[in-house]
Amino acid sequence: MGSQPTNETSWSAQAVISSLPHPPLENGSSPVPFFHLLERLKTTKREGWRRFDINHGESISDHMYRMAIMTMLAPPSLARKLNIPHCTKMALIHDMAESVVGDITPVDTEVTKAEKARREAEVMEYISKTLLGGVYGGSAGEKMQAIFQEYEDNETLEAKFVHDIDKMELLLQAIEYERTHGGKIQLTEFYAL
Template sequence: MYRMSLMTMLCPPTLAPKLDLFKCMKMCLIHDMAESIVGDITPVDGVPKPEKSRREAETMDYISKNLLGKVYGGLAGAEIRAIWQEYEDSKTLESHFVHDLDKMELLTQMVEYEKRGNKALDLGEFAYVATKIVLPETQKWAEEILRERDEFWGTKAHVHGEAGADGGVKADKVKAQEAYYNKEGAAP
């Protein structure tokens, strides 16, 4: 969340004027707030997307009304809940950008962990999320990260998750990720 907020400041110059970057920073900080109570439900956990959404919405209602309901007469909680819902609905340019940043942060973290592992840790199965980035500007950014990753690995064989099962990722993982990202209400 924090790194994603910082990444908004690195927004590609062709995209930045089209966005409310202050709102994007808030959205980055808020988008996973429900996880503080329900936990981080991932595509491989077997929880259907509608159930995950229900749990998280219920949790955000609790946070915004019960925990923050008296802060500034409820305005703070209402704003946080509205920004979270905008992210979940994924209909605005800001929400698309923040969904992309969430994936970009995962790619960045993947490469960092691989470098720390000194080529003993191949996390290429996570590169798959690059195929789900929707904005052209952030797609280019993801391509740069994956190029950096390929340069790091050099000629040593490594998994290319962006190639799905053909890249060395088990077909069941690809299927779970596809189901998660392509169901109605899922991130674009």
């Protein structure tokens, strides 16, 4: 993701954001700068596929979009137990921090799982307070940050469901890439995630 420092102690959301060609306008009353930041989710590819020379693979937003649709199609027996609109929001928010952090995969050795979580929490706080803090009294940003944290904590039934949807979407994509490449690539390592 651009000029991100890889040193865990030197990485900061503000440093990455400042290095962007068009950093978002901060502390305003309009959500438009936030919308511009989200554009990065449309153009940032999911990194796990690149190791298999799938260079024109899905973007982060492609992944989040299909997850959101999948939440709406929960089996009725499960849907009765869930707040489906909340799950859909969670699917759309869970990787939002990757607009700044980038897509760090489980096989990446440069960034620990704890450091990845720290970076994502820092970005979500930046989004909530700096980009959306002055929008509609800050409530929209606070809600997004709370939903993100709920996903990260993975304690509610909705969070567990969205985590499962995250894995299911990954499996679907792996199968689709194997089919597209006529069986020339094996993505079975993704089946165990």
